[in-house]
Amino acid sequence: GQSLEQPSEVTAVEGAIVQINCTYQTSGFYGLSWYQQHDGGAPTFLSYNALDGLEETGRFSSFLSRSDSYGYLLLQELQMKDSASYFCAPLWDYGQNFVFGPGTRLSVLP
Amino acid sequence: KAGVTQTPRYLIKTRGQQVTLSCSPISGHRSVSWYQQTPGQGLQFLFEYFSETQRNKGNFPGRFSGRQFSNSRSEMNVSTLELGDSALYLCASSSRGFERGYNEQFFGPGTRLTVL
Numbered sequence: 001g002q003s004l005e006q007p008s009e010v011t012a013v014e015g016a017i018v019q020i021n022c023t024y025q026t027s028g029f030y031g032l033s034w035y036q037q038h039d040g041g042a043p044t045f046l047s048y049n050a051l052d053g054l055e056e057t058g059r060f061s062s063f064l065s066r067s068d069s070y071g072y073l074l075l076q077e078l079q080m081k082d083s084a085s086y087f088c089a090p091l092w093d094y095g096q097n098f099v100f101g102p103g104t105r106l107s108v109l110p
Numbered sequence: 111k112a113g114v115t116q117t118p119r120y121l122i123k124t125r126g127q128q129v130t131l132s133c134s135p136i137s138g139h140r141s142v143s144w145y146q147q148t149p150g151q152g153l154q155f156l157f158e159y160f161s162e163t164q165r166n167k168g169n170f171p172g173r174f175s176g177r178q179f180s181n182s183r184s185e186m187n188v189s190t191l192e193l194g195d196s197a198l199y200l201c202a203s204s205s206r207g208f209e210r211g212y213n214e215q216f217f218g219p220g221t222r223l224t225v226l
Contacts, residue, residue: 042217092213100153
């Protein structure tokens with residue numbers, strides 16, 4: 001089975017840095033991915049980590065530690081448009097269903 | 111490329127009725143997945159179709175069913191609607207074949223179903 005945990009809400013101010021954590025318990029694990037969903041919109045793929053370490057994509061970075069069953073999404077230079085929900089999801093393995101974490105709602109304040 | 115499209119965007123039904131939702135994936139994508147999204151339960155996986163075959167299925171009752179056509183378009187059906195079926199139903203397509211570790215999915219805008 002698979003289970004993922006994320007904080008339900010995070011609040012930060014414009015220009016700040018915020019980290020959204022994801023801890024997981026899965027049988028068979030190939031990495032972690034992240035999706036962003038604005039209110040009223042569809043989830044969009046942000047990034048993924050197939051290996052331990054930090055992956056950087058512009059203002060967004062994602063980190064994975066398999067030994068700790070833990071990953072995080074790091075958002076730098078926060079902008080108002082980053083206010084959204086963020087979901088972590090394990091990369092797919094045979095026989096596994098697609099699973100998403102419960103989501104973290106990020107509110108960016110002026 | 112055109113994105114994933116879903117029809118209809120909004121639906122209002124009453125308990126006991128049935129509903130069919132449609133999804134057209136990105137051209138060339140053979141994998142189509144369906145999700146139910148509610149405020150309390152987040153994104154719940156319903157099923158995935160690949161080349162007209164159901165490849166994976168989530169923990170939903172048999173009232174939820176789907177199918178995929180030869181052009182990869184997919185439909186999902188919910189019979190005997192219950193109040194708790196009110197949700198946003200999202201469809202996602204992927205170019206994923208059989209490779210592990212790949213799960214980039216492209217989501218459609220969803221169908222908002224309200225059951226009265």
